[in-house]
Amino acid sequence: MAGLSTSLRLEPPASWNTESSRAFCQRIARLAVRSLYAELALYPKPGLVSFVDNGSHDDMTAATFVRSLFALRRYFLRIVQAGVHDAPFHVLKELGIEAEARMLHATGGVNTHRGAIFCLGMLCAAIGRCRADGTAPTPAAIHATLLRCWGAALGAHSGDIATPSHGAVALLRYAASGAREEGARGFPSVFDVGLPALHRALAAGRDARRARVDALFALMAHVSDTNVYHRGGVEGALTVRRAARAFIARGGTAAPDWETRALICHRTFVAARLSPGGAADLLGAVCLLQAACAEG
Numbered sequence: 088m089a090g091l092s093t094s095l096r097l098e099p100p101a102s103w104n105t106e107s108s109r110a111f112c113q114r115i116a117r118l119a120v121r122s123l124y125a126e127l128a129l130y131p132k133p134g135l136v137s138f139v140d141n142g143s144h145d146d147m148t149a150a151t152f153v154r155s156l157f158a159l160r161r162y163f164l165r166i167v168q169a170g171v172h173d174a175p176f177h178v179l180k181e182l183g184i185e186a187e188a189r190m191l192h193a194t195g196g197v198n199t200h201r202g203a204i205f206c207l208g209m210l211c212a213a214i215g216r217c218r219a220d221g222t223a224p225t226p227a228a229i230h231a232t233l234l235r236c237w238g239a240a241l242g243a244h245s246g247d248i249a250t251p252s253h254g255a256v257a258l259l260r261y262a263a264s265g266a267r268e269e270g271a272r273g274f275p276s277v278f279d280v281g282l283p284a285l286h287r288a289l290a291a292g293r294d295a296r297r298a299r300v301d302a303l304f305a306l307m308a309h310v311s312d313t314n315v316y317h318r319g320g321v322e323g324a325l326t327v328r329r330a331a332r333a334f335i336a337r338g339g340t341a342a343p344d345w346e347t348r349a350l351i352c353h354r355t356f357v358a359a360r361l362s363p364g365g366a367a368d369l370l371g372a373v374c375l376l377q378a379a380c381a382e383g
């Protein structure tokens with residue numbers, strides 16, 4: 088693993104044979120890529136890129152995201168393996184920074200998945216750790232493992248703003264928390280907002296598409312999204328939150344006219360160049376969590 092600390096020997100746990108370990112890590116890595124593809128393919132997705140249109144974006148298309156997805160396949164495999172081997176946070180961070188470079192190379196310098204690399208990467212590591220511990224992959228077990236293994240480091244990371252990113256500027260200018268704060272708290276928006284919204288819609292008999300739309304709107308209604316602040320400031324963040332809460336108040340995708348309302352929201356966000364990219368990254372994480380726990 089390029090750049091990895093040489094002091095860390097990545098030997099599988101004694102209880103595993105190498106084949107089962109590698110097959111497991113490959114399966115979770117595939118779920119991560121498929122989850123990001125499912126997020127990209129979802130429509131309507133207010134302000135965001137899909138195969139239908141580019142939303143509020145001039146610098147990227149669905150093809151940009153697909154190129155990025157393919158460039159991240161080995162990253163997700165490596166970060167699951169790192170979790171299996173109980174790697175310290177600095178190893179995960181090295182893998183994440185390397186993955187960001189691969190993403191930028193694949194996209195010609197466009198930030199398609201920076202937040203997803205962080206959020207899904209940490210989930211992959213926690214899922215790998217659960218497997219090595221012999222713990223069944225439930226949302227609660229994955230959440231507890233994430234916090235036990237890397238919670239303190241994630242907390243320290245949230246304040247470690249080396250490069251002036253959009254998120255860092257949003258934090259300083261608007262006190263918008265963003266991905267770092269989300270990670271420092273163990274991604275509560277994934278476990279306590281997005282996943283429950285998805286499960287409620289599925290339990291009510293709605294299909295995966297509608298359940299994902301409901302999960303996305305729940306996240307948009309809840310999350311402090313630095314992408315939204317970066318583009319629309321406080322007013323933009325209020326617009327997104329109010330629109331999401333209005334959609335939910337009318338029953339979400341249980342409402343007969345849900346798709347019309349979601350499309351109106353999409354057009355409103357595009358007109359204002361608003362893009363809840365953080366909510367989209369978190370939706371990808373919700374899809375990964377649901378798939379990994381469903382498959383066991």
Ligand SMILES: CC(C)(COP(=O)(O)OP(=O)(O)OC[C@H]1O[C@@H](n2cnc3c(N)ncnc32)[C@H](O)[C@@H]1O)[C@@H](O)C(=O)NCCC(=O)NCCS
Pocket residue numbers: 179180181182183184198201202203204205206208209244252253254255264265266267269310311312313314364365366368369
């Ligand atoms: C923590 C990260 C995302 C930096 O966050 P920061 O806000 O400073 O950067 P930036 O604005 O460039 O990217 C933030 C991205 O997160 C997403 N996002 C925005 N708001 C939120 C939110 N509330 N929750 C989750 N994601 C969000 C957006 O899509 C955005 O693209 C990450 O880039 C980072 O530190 N990478 C280094 C590698 C690493 O530490 N990896 C850890 C192991 S995988």
Ligand SMILES: Nc1ncnc2c1ncn2[C@@H]1O[C@H](COP(=O)(O)OP(=O)(O)OP(=O)(O)O)[C@@H](O)[C@H]1O
Pocket residue numbers: 126127134135136137142144146197198199200201202203253314315317318362363364365367368
């Ligand atoms: N389907 C999607 N469409 C658009 N953005 C997405 C999607 N899925 C995830 N995102 C996230 O939102 C980010 C794109 O939002 P945005 O373009 O505002 O960020 P930026 O590139 O940092 O800023 P800008 O493009 O305004 O200079 C991506 O980096 C990604 O993290």
